[in-house]
Amino acid sequence: MIFSKAALSLICVLLVLSVFMANLLNIIAIDHNFYVENNDVGENYTKYLGKKYGQISDSTQNLIWFLQISDIHISIFRDSGRISQFQQFCDTTVKSIKPHIVLATGDLTDAKAKDNLGSSQVKKEWIYYYNIIKESGVTQYTTWLDIRGNHDNFNIRSINAQENYFKNYSIQGSSHSKSYVHIVEQNGVNMALIGVDACPDPGLRRPFNFIGILDIQEQQTLQKLKNEAESKADHIIWFGHYPTSCILSLEKDSQRLNVRELIGSASGSQVYVCGHLHSMGGLVKQMYTKHKKGYLELELGDWKDNRMFRLAAIDHGLFSFIDQKHNTWPIVLVTNPKHARFILPGREPLQLIKDSTHIRILAFSDVKIESVKISFDKISWMKCKETDGPLYVCHWLPHLFKTGLHNVYVVATDEVGKEKALQHPFSLDGTVMSFGIMSRIMLMLDAAVVFQTIFGTLLMVNVLPLVVLRLQKRPPRHFRRCGWRMLKSLWLLSKIDKIFYPIVLYAIYVPFGPWVIGELIDGYIGTIFAWGILIKGTYLPEPFTYTYGSVQLLFVQIPLLLVLANCLDNRLFGQGLRGYKRLIKNLPFTFLLSIQLLLAYFFWLEYGTISFLFGPLRTWSIVLSILLWYKTLTLSPEHCRYLIKLNDLPS
Structure with missing residues (x-):
């Protein structure tokens, strides 16, 4: 049969498209099993955590929580609400939640001219940022870990230049000009937080400052920080401004450090949290994925336009989180059983969930929490018992939920009648929930x-x-x-x-x-x-x-x-x-x-x-x-x- 030129052209186009789609699906695939591929390392690590933490009960031990805020974009030219509400965040939200750590993952200031096109560091914006944090007093009872974003690097000749105000008007800048590690030992949990600064040096004016660059020196620094974190902590939380899809590593002598490989190579790595993409203008509101190395990457929606922040916790080695809009109370985070979408086989002691005696919930409000109740069918409700601090617990029988996907419904009410209802899916047999296709594309492609x-x-x-x-x-x-x-x-x-x-x-x-x-x-x-x-x-x-x-x-x-x-x-x-x-x-x-x-x-x-x-x-x-x-x-x-x-x- 003789084919026409048009038919042959169509066949060629279809072949190219099929190859492209096959490669794309392979890159963003999450149907991998890190635990099977790294069975010995993962099993030994999770067994160690299981022995360390023991049974999950109603104890307040082995629990730590922290906050993340990103893309604040403090500006003296537009949207004064960014400044006033950031002040509310420090004065009210942080003080009500009392986190052990606050992560500020870049773009702390806007650094854009009044015409919205020119870009350069504005000292007054940095002074606003610094004074709000200091005058609120949050640094007296929590550790504020901030790191630069691309806006914080606009029009900067070098990392040591006078116009690099991050050095003098941030909380960590005077001690850590670029990437650094912070070790936390609190309430039975050893956690390392590694900040990844991928800002190019020098820092150009916009728009050519969108992609982060790790030069050879910074790659070596991150490797040392990872080694230090592994030696001192059981859990490693990575944070930075740029998503891994927007970080380019320079090559020297045919060697280049892949940031995803680096994060995944540490047995204690559970998550990389970042900002920068602003949830694609609200089109991808939950930009989450799990990488092939078995850890999570979670992009947080911006403070600039959407006033978002994140509450995260490690409870008996299990990482949990929820993204929340500012000034929306109460805030509810279920830490046991863990959300089915975000389970990390080989990186956390999931076996403890099956043997746990209590459902565990963190609940916060700007006033006193009146009650927290749960249900598995929305018909019969059980009231949770308040423990010391924000932890609420309720006895449960996990053997009734051995197979498949289940939901626990939570309702928290504070003393002025504000109510938060939450549906929390979980599984005990490893049944997983999928991640959105757009989230995977944005975070897993290069x-x-x-x-x-x-x-x-x-x-x-x-x-x-x-x-x-x-x-x-x-x-x-x-x-x-x-x-x-x-x-x-x-x-x-x-x-x-x-x-x-x-x-x-x-x-x-x-x-x-x-x-x-x-x-x-x-x-x-x-x-x-x-x-x-x-x-x-x-x-x-x-x-x-x-x-x-x-x-x-x-x-x-x-x-x-x-x-x-x-x-x-x-x-x-x-x-x-x-x-x-x-x-x-x-x-x-x-x-x-x-x-x-x-x-x-x-x-x-x-x-x-x-x-x-x-x-x-x-x-x-x-x-x-x-x-x-x-x-x-x-x-x-x-x-x-x-x-x-x-x-x-x-x-």
Whole structure:
């Protein structure tokens, strides 16, 4: 059977898509079993924890809890509620919950100019952050562990530069300029918290500060911190600003530390908590996953717009958490039995749940908790007994729930009548609940690879169709109904050397040549390429440049091809167009030119006049577009007659 070209093309596309989907599903798969793959290590570790903690009963021992807040974005230019409500968080929330630790995982300040485009450190924002924490007095009874985010690193020449206010106006900055470890021994629990600072050095102004970079020195530091944590603690909590999908490790002598491998290599590692992605603007509100190494990664929604924070606990070696909106009381966290979605075989003593005697619940409010009750069927309710502190317990018979997935319903009420109802799924036989597909994609893929793939695809879309059409001797015969005329116009456009070669050469230039030469940091000239940035004699492999280039290709270069094809069609076959009709036909180019001018203007606001003048990607492409448009409209009569003859050829 002889296949047509269209059928063969479709088969090739389907094969490429199937390979892509297979690789994608393999990367984000969580149907792995860390415990089976690491049976000896995992079994020995969980047995050790089981012997250490013993039976889970109504005792308040072997329990520790902490808070996380991320992406505070304190700003003196917008949304004063961030500051006032952050003050409430310190004055009321932290004091009501009394956590052993508070983690502040980056973007402590906004560092954006009043126009929302320029970016630089604002000392007054840092003073607000520091004074609120100190004046609230929370550091007198809890340990505040903060770390930098990309906004805290905007426009910073070096880690020791004067404008790096994190050193003087954060809680940990004076002691730990970058990554560090903090050991906690409290209430029978030994826990290490490792802060991962992946901020690039130097720190560029936005937008080229989206991806975190671990240089060789920082990789070695993290390895030492991990070794120290393993030797001193049973549980390791990793925290940082960037998700692991947004952290790039530099390579030296063919060696590179993979941050996911590092976290997973420690037997005590249970979770990596982070921020940065802002729950994708609320589109992925619960961005959680379990990595192939058997630990959790939990991105926390931002404080900036959503006022979110996280309560987490380790109870007899079991890690639990709940994300909560500010000023919403009561707060309820079930620590035993553990939530079925977040069980960690080989990393926590799950066997203790089956032999436990009590359900254990942490309940907090800004006033006294009046009652906590539970039910397995929403019909018969049992009142929990209050112990010392916020722990509420209720006797249960776990053997009644040996198999399958079950739910325990919790209702907590405080003395002013505020009520919190919670449905908590659990399983004792290892039955698991799935994680959302978007959560897995956002946290398990490599952002750098995604950016490069999108850029490469758009680059091919920009060039390959035009090259293929140029090689075709006769007019295309596909898409006769909807796209035939545009396709034919593109085919004719590809035959014009003065149009074809500039477009192809520009597309070849984009992945290799410099895009911008300008003041990327105050006082320092740098050069931006697709593959990275050169500044201060340093090479920064910032993959976000590919996204910047993708915007140019998607919203400028590809539309330019269509606009030029439309102009050519009008030039050849629209001789009768006069007056307003001719004006309307030129509106697409006017709109495209407006987009280009707007993009160039934004870049001028972000990086200044030098980058605007020496900007082949943004500014110079405007000149190229105008020239190509002008050449299309002013084709010589001889050239027009030649193209019309080509158009009349049979398909």
